[in-house]
Amino acid sequence: MLLDPGILFATLLGGLSRAMILFLLASGLSLTFGVMNILNFAHATLWLLGGYITYSIFSFIADGMGLGESALVLVMAIILGTAVMTVVGFLIERFLIRRMYDRELPEQLLLTFALILIIGDLIKLIWGVEDRSIFLPSEPLEVLGTFVNPYYFIIIATGCAVAAGLWWFLQKTRYGRIVRAAVYSREMVSALGIRIPVIYSCVFALGVAIAGFSAGVFLPLMPMALGVDIDLIVQCFAVVVIGGFGSLLGTFVASVLVGIIYALSILVWPDGALAVIFLIVVAVLIWRPWGLFGTELRF
Amino acid sequence: MTSGGQNSHRGSQWVRLLFGQGDISGPVILALGIGALFVPLLPGDFWTEVSIEILILGLFAMSFNLIYGYMGQISFGHAAFFGLGAYGTAIMFREFTGGTAEITTTQFFLALLAGPPVAAVGALAVGYFCVRLTGIYFAILTLAFGELLFYLVFSWYGFTGGDDGIQRLLPPPVFRDPTVYYFFTLAIVTAAGYAMWRITRSPFGYVLRAMRENQLRTKFLGIDVRRYMLVNFTIAGGFAGVAGALWGPFTRSVGPLLLGWQESGIAIFMTLIGGAGYFAGPAIGSIVYTFLQAYVTGFTVYWPLTIGTIILLIVLFAPGGLLGTIDNKLIARLRTRSPDSSTAGREES
């Protein structure tokens, strides 16, 4: 059964698209940690919030404004949803995260840990306990004897596009170079006259924006449900640990790795898929704590 | 560690007169201890049973604080050892009773004794890997291991009962009376607490603090930091196992969630609320948390929102917790009374 090319392909496709979520999420996490030394436990919960918000915007435009459910409406909703999440990101950084920069690590972790509970419950408060998903009608494609949802390809393409965009931003633009420099040395960047708080705000908001964006993109494929954030954040950690904090390439490679391994594990040992990921995390942390592509930076 | 956890010799002179120590944990524990003796006098079983819960979870939280407050590392997987202790005892229970028979008092004690070693061995195994790292990597690794152990217990249906857990953990008839179980728990928790107290006052305890303050320098003193972290981690896990062992017969069942990150969160919250810089912090935290939870869940289902907000506010504005805040007020008041006193504050722990 495992060797059936159709099922294998479908699994790989699922794995790759999962890899895309992980990458989009983990890149924000990795960037935030690399630049600001803050690990945002609540990152996936913000992703979830973005998904719910985008869903509501979609419903409003589609039903409330009577434009019907279509890809175009989804695109509009995603754009608006991302904008909202960017603002949310700025607000959270400004009022909460900013106070934690000179605090010790455990307290930073605890703050974002508390955010998981708060935001998670707020989602429950506002949207209730039911899943939210969008159904976009589309013709299933037949590949290798099995039918797949063509949306998977869109997801993968989008993920790669964002990855390329991020890479271009970090490598080729002035702002990106500033951000990269900040990963290596905050002091130097500050000495160059660039205002660190502004960089921090923007990096954090960028991470949240990407998260919000990816949640919206995933709506047709994956229902937004309570508890999904916990699953995701843990896998996100796995990705960032394996790939290395602060390394975009590492995050991408690790996302693909984790996504595919997870998907394959579901085939073979459904209950233990997450355990397999954990084992890899443990192994990496033990033998190469700074990840495959990370540098032996600050601990 | 906690910026609020300060104490001044002069500020605690009145305390020292009474207790010969320079910190507020002493009188707090004493007050709690005396109060604890009178709990069963309150009407009905409710207060007694709540107090048992407070005692057990308080011990759990204090064991966590050995790692957090004293050693300066945060572990998000500490409940795994609490759960291992609970399961160790529960499985012995099941072996002795075969699920239907009654357990004798001797067997009951044997089952209880089985819990902590299981937890300690687990902590030793997990700790062996975790102590190679510190800070954020340590935190993530403990989370990962905790979840790994959770999944292990969750999936191993044949041995641990999987998702169903282990049911029908009835203690011997004598211990079914809440008042009896309460005093029994009080005795054990007091003994365990006393042992932890001695440890924190010992040279070993001082090493923990040194590692917390400056791990690098501690190495240069000639101390094998990894080894000491492992020993402390194991001890903390063992004490968590003691708490776990008591939990099963109390609630009459154990389930895999006892090992999960949410349960770990309970220890963290209690410690934070009471104040991580004080020995008595987690104990106070346990009282506040347990009552708060019982109260809040009585009229709303949004408990995570509540506790999350409280923790957020504490981290932002009162990181010293309850005891830290009180201690600061004490210093402030006594400083205004004697303006020539040196402002030398000393962290109690």
Added chain:
Amino acid sequence: MVRAILEVTDLNKHFGGIHVTQNVNFRMVEGEQSAIIGPNGAGKSTFFNLLTGYHKPDSGRVVFDGRDITGQAPHVIARRGISRAFQVSNIFPRLSVLENVRSAVHANLGVTMNMFSRADKIGTAETQEFLSLCGLNGKETEIAGQLSQGDKKKLELAIALAGKPKLLFLDEPTAGMSLDETEETMNLVDRLNRDLSLTVLFTEHDMSVVFNHANRVVVLNRGEIIIEGTPEQVRDDETVQKIYLGEHQI
């Protein structure tokens, strides 16, 4: 009887592409008190790091008191009898001055695995001695992190001394000190060197300290030992003068 207490042979270390320590050969005899000088970035701290186990050398050997300690962990080397006072005070900030030194005393006494006795009753006399020695009398209960810079340096020294080392590394011991404090500290070091046969190696930027308190001076530049000799010999050497004036390109 003079014997070599420290022998460093062909020590090398790279960081990334940079050769921070190059083929260093260095020897100290017991009871010696010497200084390492060199411009910033010469590799003085790295040298200390390599000798105390903070970094592992890429090649070369370090033999202390007859034993090979190359590449061993810091705590192992510390136990062998090497202590180090850091350039930037590396103390235990939230503990009191007394507890700072007591921790070092406990470590030296080997009681640190004791979980039952009262820590504040062990090693008090010794701790007080070290505090007095370093001029910290009356400051026992102060919080280390709140001390003045000079006092922090004194505490730094006290902690290092409490390890009862045979070899003491001092990384810029008088940085940030007033003239009086500098004299006080270096006189103390001289006394310890004389009375206890404590071998001392210190780095310094203050040349007067070097002249007045070092038997031998070693000059480091870009990771290599350029010259060694008495303070006068080194001072009069042309190469050294050029290095410090920045003209010499190596």
